[in-house]
Every structure is written in C-alpha cells, then in structure tokens.
Amino acid sequence: MAAGTPLYRPPPPLLDDACALFLDVDGTLLEFASQPDRVRLPPQALAVIETLSDRLQGALALVSGRPLHELDRLFWPLQLPAAGLHGHQFRGSETSPGSTVPEALSHFKREALALARRHQGVMVEDKGSHLALHWRGAPHAAEQVRALAAARIGDIAGYRLQPGDHVVELVPADVDKGGAVRTLMRERPFLGRTPVFVGDDLTDEYGFAAVNANGGWSVLVGRRDDSHANYGLADPGAVHAWLRANAENPASAFSPPTEQT
Known part of the structure; x- marks a missing residue:
C-alpha cells in the first residue's frame, strides 16, 4: 500500500x-x-x-x-x-450477444468447463459474448482459474480479462x-x-x-x-x-x- x-x-x-x-x-x-x-x-x-x-x-x-x-x-x-x-447491452437497443461469439471463446469455454469438472465449486457462467469463471465456491482453485484465463486471452482477438471479486470475466475489449x-x-x-x-x-x-x-x-x-x-x-x-x-x-x-x- x-x-x-x-x-x-x-x-x-x-x-x-x-x-x-x-x-x-x-x-x-x-x-x-x-x-x-x-x-x-x-x-x-x-x-x-x-x-x-x-x-x-x-x-x-x-x-x-x-x-x-x-x-x-x-x-x-x-x-x-x-x-x-x-x-x-442497453435498454431499447439490446444486442444478441450469442450471435457473435468468437470460435476461440467457445474453445476456451470447453477448457473452462473441463477445469470446473476437476474442481468442484468452480462455475462457468456463459453470457453469450461474455464468459465468466467464478471460484467463490472453490477458493483453492483461484490460481488455476486465473492462470487458464491469462494463458488463453491472447488467442481471443478483441477481448480482455476483467478481474472481479472471486471471478474473472472475458469481455470485449471496447x-x-x-x-x-x-x-x-x-x-x-x-x-x-x-x-x-x-x-x-x-x-x-x-x-x-x-x-x-x-x-x-x-x-x-x-x-x-x-x-x-x-x-x-x-x-x-x-x-x-x-x-x-x-x-x-x-x-x-x-x-x-x-x-x-
């Protein structure tokens, strides 16, 4: 500090x-x-x-x-x-996030789900064009989740990592x-x-x-x-x-x- x-x-x-x-x-x-x-x-x-x-x-x-x-x-x-x-998304001009999901994000989702199966309590939240990985129920898996996201974000063009409270989310960079x-x-x-x-x-x-x-x-x-x-x-x-x-x-x-x- x-x-x-x-x-x-x-x-x-x-x-x-x-x-x-x-x-x-x-x-x-x-x-x-x-x-x-x-x-x-x-x-x-x-x-x-x-x-x-x-x-x-x-x-x-x-x-x-x-x-x-x-x-x-x-x-x-x-x-x-x-x-x-x-x-x-905005009220009155909602996008259809699921229609523009990059293939690389879909591939990452499969990897994330495999990690979640290995660590009970890890949750993969699919928001269409966004994907969030939660570990509130599995604090022991925090480093593995972060490491996977950090290792794969470079493969997903136009996306960035957004860290949060017991979660990391892959979101469009803009x-x-x-x-x-x-x-x-x-x-x-x-x-x-x-x-x-x-x-x-x-x-x-x-x-x-x-x-x-x-x-x-x-x-x-x-x-x-x-x-x-x-x-x-x-x-x-x-x-x-x-x-x-x-x-x-x-x-x-x-x-x-x-x-x-």
Whole structure:
C-alpha cells in the first residue's frame, strides 16, 4: 500500500435535484451468493428504488455485468433504464450477444468447463459474448482459474480479462462500465445531470473514473484502498439505508434540473 493512501472515505451526501444515479447490482444492491441466480433483493428495496427513480424524474439506471433479461427478472415488475453486460447491452437497443461469439471463446469455454469438472465449486457462467469463471465456491482453485484465463486471452482477438471479486470475466475489449455511463449521460433523462455511480468491484472503477471526470460522485461499497471513489459505504445494507434516506427526503428537494439548450 502506497504511503498516504486514504483508508477512509466519507459516506455520500443525500442526492440533490440535479443528480443522475447509476447503480451496480451484485455486491452493491445484492449480497454475493455461491450461485448468481440465488440472490434476492432485500424486502422493500423495490419500493424504495421506484420512489427514488420517480423523484429523480427517471434518472436512475442499473449498470451491471448481468444481461438485461436477468436484471429484469431480479427487479420485476420494475423495468429501469439499464446497461447490461458492462455496457454491451442497453435498454431499447439490446444486442444478441450469442450471435457473435468468437470460435476461440467457445474453445476456451470447453477448457473452462473441463477445469470446473476437476474442481468442484468452480462455475462457468456463459453470457453469450461474455464468459465468466467464478471460484467463490472453490477458493483453492483461484490460481488455476486465473492462470487458464491469462494463458488463453491472447488467442481471443478483441477481448480482455476483467478481474472481479472471486471471478474473472472475458469481455470485449471496447466495453466497460465507464463507457456505459457516458452513453447513458448523453440521453434524457440523464443529460445535464450530475452523475453518481455506486459500485463495489474492480469492474466499477471504470464507472468511478467516468463520473469523476464529469464532476460527479463515486461511491465505493466495501473497502479497497486503491480505488478512484471519493465516497464510501460499508456494504449492501448501508447502500439500502442510504437509498431509503434519499427516498424519504422531501419531494420538494427533487425538482427537475433546468433544461439545457
């Protein structure tokens, strides 16, 4: 750890009437689980998110590594603005990720599945054009998983490795959450607002950098010294408490921002 690296980040203030809120999902709104399909939102969370979205005039979006159909399942009946697969998918312009899978990625998937059969608890998550290898259920296999991914990424043109919390993902090189935030910020209702990004993992650092560059707020969930975030919340429980405080803020504090011409 470098000398002078801050160990403490203050909690974020309440949102004002000119903010746009971008929320990561896993590790931020959801606690991690051994299987990604076993997670559930806390009770009342949907009502709080809906209230806050209404008060922000719809300027609340999910920015996640999950595909859009999984986000819609988790947040049903809400259908929020969203960027799925780290920004490979957007609401209203969804790509068909499975239609453009490089043969080299398919070959890597076969190797990854063989490794998973040798190490119970390793999980291969096929997202179509993205592939994630999880080892939360098999911490002893972490080095083998990382080594396989690092050894093969050079064979998959146009792809990069995205490390995360007990996961490494193979993603298109031109896709990240910072790009997703910038894309959304060019459109209403996000246009002209102060961007606020809340996330926990290394994938979210791209989002932090994007909002910081645009005069926004970046909020790290959990503790990591080498982060671009300028605010912090301890865990998903603290995130939901902060969201509730914002939702309970008087509606008069959420008048829409002045239209820009």
